[in-house]
Amino acid sequence: MDMNRRQFFRVSGAGLAASSLVALGFSPSAALAETRAFKLTRATVARSICPYCSVSCGMLIYKLGDGSKNAKDHVIHVEGDPDNPVSRGSLCPKGAGVMDMINSPARIKYPMVREAGGKEWKRIGWAEALNRISKHMKDDRDANFQTTNAAGTTVNRWTSTGFLVCSSSSNESSYLTVKVARGLGMVGIDTQARV
């Protein structure tokens, strides 16, 4: 029998309901009423990888939500991926708690600014954030860019703004981050691998 995980839940859930009904004296033919299925049967599963350490355990992330624009989806369950040859379904206490990190109250949801000398964060839009940051970057770059060094060698570098690159971001994001940083002439680039 070829059955995926969701079908398995559906069949076993129905089987369980049917057998309980029989135990209560109902005949199977009368079992027309539907019992409530596990929430997991309505969830969508995605294959992911634990974001914490470099064992990179396989994770199955279950979310509710049908993908429509007006329905906000959210993660309801995370478990180890048994088909990952390294982790074979295991998660450690860090990985097992990852759903609480995804749904943490400390998640940043909107661009914010803290003005010079200010005491609080202030919510701003993406457009304002990008305008202000790029203005800072351009001003600093234009004022401090070095095209040549003292010996006259072409160096084309920007030393007065630095960049720390995330070590939990994807290969693709980090490649693009560095391409942009080098393209701007930055030399101050580093990552968690250093510490």
Next chain:
Amino acid sequence: MTNSWTDIKNADLILVMGGNAAEAHPVGFKWVVEAMQKRKARLISVDPRFNRTSAVADLYAPIRNGTDIAFLGGVINWLLSNDKIHHDYVKLNTDATFLTKPGFALNNGIFSGYDEATRKYDKSTWGYQLGEDGYVKVDETMQDPLCVYQQLKKHYSRYTPEMVSNICGTPQDKFLKICEMLGEMSAPDKTSTICYALGWTQHTVGSQNIRTMAMIQLLLGNMGRPGGGVNALRGHSNVQGVTDMNAYAEVFSGYLSAPTDKDDTYEKYLKRCTPKAMRPNQFNYWSNFPRFFNSLMKSYYGKAATPENNFCYDWVPKLEGGYDVLHMFELMHQGKMNGFISQGFNPLATVPNKNKLSAALSKLKYLVIIDPLETETGEFWKNYGPLNDVKTESIQTEVFRLPSTCFAEEEGSLTNSSRIAIWKERAVEPQGEAKPDSEIMALLFMKLRQMYAKDGGAFPDAILNLAWDYAQPLEPSATELLREISGKALSDVLAPPDPANPSAPRAVLVKAGQQVPGFAMLRDDGSTACGNWLYSGCWSEAGNLTARRGLEDPTGLGVYQNFGFAWPANRRILYNRASADKDGKPWAPNKKYEYWNGKAWTGADIPDMLPTAAPEIGMGSFIMNPEGVARLHAIGMAEGPFPEHYEPFETPIGVNPLHPDNPKAISNPAARVFKGDLEAFGKKEEFPYSATTYRLTEHFHTWSKHARLNAILQPEAFVEISEELAKEKGIKHGDSVKVSSNRGHIVTKAVVTKRIKPFPVNGQKVHLVGIPFHWGFTGQTKPGYIANTLTPFVGDANSQTPESKAFLVNVEKV
């Protein structure tokens, strides 16, 4: 890792030192357990604390933090003195037979060529003697006193079991037992592996700690073989991939050395980076450097990069010195940096000397935080009472906080510690207005490009011409980026001309527009583009190989060739030619891996060798080295070609017992120390206890404290001290204590434990203070002090990784 997580199951002996895999990498540690249960492999744990790895080990030995080279140097001495080395392997695969220069010497702890003023070595007396043919001179009998084998023997003869015990505080009987157990692994049918982590890297001698162990693995004949290797258990989920993608100053993608001011012309740069073979018939893989570099430039600058303009070499920023995170904060502290962007990084809590970092951040004009979560760095300007006692209104830094997606909200590939890139799916929509890092970078860059196009400014050429052929320029997709990383043919890639008939038409190997199958197809003439040669082939015409989920393991050795893509070339064990002997036969039937079948190299894995190079040619296994063999004598190291024990910069004994009368050889003479930081080092008279930081199994750095479940499991900060120290200081379990270094203090709870014991060292008793570092002033856990308030601002002489694993503190009850 040179090998892989699943390969650990093939080991006969596992040494865990400079790490605590059972707690920090619990699921990876299952492969150690597998080896112990299925093969009766033995486990040795060497650590300053009796940790959970020690709890399941066959043998545990304590070691004073910061003395690993003394211990491992002692192992080398024991192996050489008792002739427990794999002779045939050592002769075939190392430089043991090579002759060193006559001027090379170690004088009272300092190697020849030292300049005290610059704290640097002139390395002209180090390295090998070259013959008139340009190749290194060798002595196959290994009797010449100048050959590396004899030099090695002489160097480590001082590392006697008595000396090891005196420096490390390790009982001699335990040390000798470990030597014997390791010595047994020199047999051809045995292999042992080493698992280490930040317990080795976070020292001013970090790189040499690892090198000493690599030398032991070479002497035992364990490199390139199943169940062997040197295995770094790395930190973050993609710290390997991000390092590969050149997210640090000194290199470009795939560890291509970045140009410096000294490389004032393209020709000079290529010459420096493209070595000549040092022995006959060697592969000398870095001879391909121009192909990899030019292909990268085609990915960066597209059509603008041409052979005529040296592929835009002048546009590439040149380095004038170090730009590691310590140096950046030093520049910031000196007021030489105006802006700083921190993406998914919390330096205030993870880089040493929090008070210096905070002062440095306060001098910035602007700070940009890109993160899914609140971080201490983002809040550095806010007063959190004694936990972060700053004057908010006097901090003039403008701080921006941009919400990025968390791991579950984006697709893409991650590279695990085994070098295997694996594709993950997007599981859920981003929260609020969060965007993936790649999209944030695209938005920022397109904005800047627009400004430079309109208003001009300093050197706009590179900005205006950066290749940006993405279908949606504001949202480059992970799939098109991975294709760019893997590389494609821009025009037809042709076979080399046939020497017999040079005018014959050349075969087309890859058609224009196609993805290249691997780095062998990359060219230096501009006909190929490749964002990272190491990942070349990960997205070939066959599709996205990182998304493969095959679970086939035909040899049963844990080689899952169809699961993800391992760099380079989908190879699972590096240097695997060394799994066979001189004639290409397996060293032992039970350790069969790669071998010569009479026509080609074949076996369980992709061969790390020219597939058609017959063993008789003598092409060495270590193809990335121009000498073709692995180095026991390495001139690339800053502080000496052979690792030497130096004390931590904050030493609890104030002397290097190997050189008691030379104060210049107490700590690493070649480590970089910034002005002002020398004065910030503490002395043992004021700060008598040796401290180290570490992780708990329930937390990941300062990140998981935002997850409620983990906050419940480990809610509050603490330090661990021994019963002896607790008694001396009148501290009881659960008391509040103040732990101070010369840079600041933290107040926390004391856990009094039997798992820590004082070390008897050099005639005195050295106490250890263990400091888990997960807490801060944000998160679901109880607010705590940042542990890195205490750590010293000094790094390893080669990698600049800070010395967080050995520094001095005082402890008082409050």
